[in-house]
Amino acid sequence: MSTTTNEILEKLKTLTLLEAAELVAQIEETFGVDASAPIGGAVMMPAMTDASQAQQEAPEEKTTFDVIVDDVPSDKRVAVLKVIRKLTSLGLSEAKEFTTSLPKSLKESVSKEEAEEAKKQLEEAGAKVKIQ
Structure with missing residues (x-):
């Protein structure tokens, strides 16, 4: 990554939740985009830990x-x-x-x-x- 993008990324890490929401609103307004709309139909899923992945793969076993x-x-x-x-x-x-x-x-x-x-x-x- 370039120096500029690294600097922006570091500044983004310091934003509060309210400031981040305001930034998103300004980006949407400035560039005419909707941040909630997926691009290209792809949606990023959060990385799963081994425990959550195992829990999701193995359905709960019936006991009664x-x-x-x-x-x-x-x-x-x-x-x-x-x-x-x-x-x-x-x-x-x-x-x-x-x-x-x-x-x-x-x-x-x-x-x-x-x-x-x-x-x-x-x-x-x-x-x-x-x-x-």
């Missing part, structure tokens, strides 16, 4: 899951009702009512291990289950 019963075949209904009652505090009539309006969430906001164990038991009894 819902166990959703999609379907119960009529010939497997009794076995599935037993498992539903075992996994929840539902009575027999409540468990029967639960299976009449599927798909429906059986367990909500549980750990991955608990959700997978419930899914395994329900599928062994004959239900179609998914974890979300």
